[in-house]
Amino acid sequence: MKNAALIKATLGACALLFSLSAYSGGGGGGGNDGLPLPDTCNTNCGYETGPSPSLSFLQASSGPLSVATANVSSSVDGFGGGTIYYPANVNQELAAISIAPGFTNTQSAVAWWGPILASHGFVVITINTNSRFDQPESRGRQLDSALSYLIDEGNRSGSPISGLIDENRLATMGFSMGGGGALRSAARNRLSASVPLAPWNIGGNDFEDIEVPTMIMACENDGTAPVGIHASPFYNTIPGSTDKALMEINNGPHNCANGNNSNNALLSTYGVSWMKRFLDKDRRFSQFLCGPNHEANSRISDYRDTCDYL
Numbered sequence: 001m002k003n004a005a006l007i008k009a010t011l012g013a014c015a016l017l018f019s020l021s022a023y024s025g026g027g028g029g030g031g032n033d034g035l036p037l038p039d040t041c042n043t044n045c046g047y048e049t050g051p052s053p054s055l056s057f058l059q060a061s062s063g064p065l066s067v068a069t070a071n072v073s074s075s076v077d078g079f080g081g082g083t084i085y086y087p088a089n090v091n092q093e094l095a096a097i098s099i100a101p102g103f104t105n106t107q108s109a110v111a112w113w114g115p116i117l118a119s120h121g122f123v124v125i126t127i128n129t130n131s132r133f134d135q136p137e138s139r140g141r142q143l144d145s146a147l148s149y150l151i152d153e154g155n156r157s158g159s160p161i162s163g164l165i166d167e168n169r170l171a172t173m174g175f176s177m178g179g180g181g182a183l184r185s186a187a188r189n190r191l192s193a194s195v196p197l198a199p200w201n202i203g204g205n206d207f208e209d210i211e212v213p214t215m216i217m218a219c220e221n222d223g224t225a226p227v228g229i230h231a232s233p234f235y236n237t238i239p240g241s242t243d244k245a246l247m248e249i250n251n252g253p254h255n256c257a258n259g260n261n262s263n264n265a266l267l268s269t270y271g272v273s274w275m276k277r278f279l280d281k282d283r284r285f286s287q288f289l290c291g292p293n294h295e296a297n298s299r300i301s302d303y304r305d306t307c308d309y310l
Helices: 002-024 055-059 113-118 136-154 177-188 231-237 264-279 283-288
Strands: 067-072 082-087 094-100 123-127 165-175 193-197 214-219 244-249 300-305
Touching (some): 055 264, 082 113, 082 136, 094 113, 094 136, 094 264, 113 123, 113 264, 123 136, 136 165, 136 177, 165 177, 165 264, 177 214, 214 231, 214 264, 231 244, 244 264
Parallel strands (some): 094 123, 094 165, 165 193, 214 244
């Protein structure tokens, strides 16, 4: 009888652990809470690519590298497929970025970011979500799954991005609920960078755990994710010890930071500079993040940061 009771208790405990494990997956699939840690190099790491940057260089419609694409089937595990953008004719490991759209959106909502970032030396995947109605927690886990997919493809012989992925330099981006997902991924993982675009998230969060260098791009006239309810409190919750910035775009509606609009030059300048500074550890881009009077630009209504970034 004692053995039977012990077996029953053991099975019950195992069932409980299984249940908790399944619940913690959050709907993102793939079980990717364990993305590789970022490397610890901060200076002279040898990741720099491209010429010495200038403002006109960053504001251009594309960077110095030509870009190729590869489609990702919706049958992949953990997210709803998407598109990979990567520099063509490059033979070195590069940082990887996953980007998620917002509520009811497909990857087309964030597609502008793919080629612009890839042309500056990153491997980028814009994703479709498992459901167009997925919430930020699920979208964050799907961003993790997409990064894991890029790592696997980088290690797979015959993949178009074989040998191109540095698994220790990873970043997330996302729009609206995808931006909330990017923040949730940054709170859960040790990434190298994150750039939420007009992020939306309600309810509890653990953004006080974020140690990832994070730039929030907000939209002043955002009626869907008002800055005072979403972007600003999110920024304030991220610890002051974390490298962070908040840029609010003047008169911007909810989708002001998605690109393919009149803000392209502004978005490219700050988005590329942030990724270059923290993914490539390229201090040549610090001059565009720390030092300028950002609000002197008529397109910027508010700018906050924790400069200088170490």
